[in-house]
Amino acid sequence: MIRLALLNPNANAKTTARMTAVARQAVGPAVSIEGFTARSGPLVIADEEALEKAARLAIERGEELAAEGFRGILISGFGDPGLDRLRRRISISVTGIAEAGMKEASLKGRRFSIVTTTPELKAAIMRRAVRLGHGNNLISVRIAGSVEVMSDPERLAQTLLASCHEAVSEEGAEAILIGGGPLADAARTIAPMVPVPVIEPVAAGARLACARAGVVVGSKV
The missing domain is CATH 3.40.50.12500 (Rossmann fold)
Structure with missing residues (x-):
């Protein structure tokens, strides 16, 4: 089964659980989506300072996840923190929910x-x-x-x-x-x-991450 990592770039595990559930519902049982929460940082990304801090944390955690057998990473923060920089550092696909x-x-x-x-x-x-x-x-x-x-x-x-x-x-x-x-x-x-x-x-991000991993799960129109 294809594994995708949903990375919540804020430190709110409850939010991670909810977003992971939404992502799983969007793509169905053909893909395994596992949720991960930033180890530190704000509970809500509310300004550009927090966005940059979240970007650094997302890059660090994303590099670790890339070595754990995932086909792709979904950064589930609306500013897509760290996405562009992380893409340049790892070989698996990286998708953002704003993107x-x-x-x-x-x-x-x-x-x-x-x-x-x-x-x-x-x-x-x-x-x-x-x-x-x-x-x-x-x-x-x-x-x-x-x-x-x-x-x-x-x-x-x-x-x-x-x-x-x-x-x-x-x-x-x-x-x-x-x-x-x-x-x-x-x-x-x-x-x-x-x-x-x-x-x-989040659902849009899960669909796009699946498409990039080679799994078609339908689309929103």
């Missing part, structure tokens, strides 16, 4: 908005979109509350949903990308209530 989410959101040239809860990462997210070639498709990064709202699942879902509707009605978004691995459950909750496709980045 994968933007790829799905912009399918067929769709214009999309990113809805997230980390205002201090807005600039970094926009730079990432440009670096990945999606600058012309990304029409906005909407901030749905703040990091604190993540502790209340019901409030989080309501806040994300309101921002999604605003992105569609005010900006004409043709797809919505939810910007954060820890927001995966809320993304799935609100998706049926949004009139355009809602892309959940």
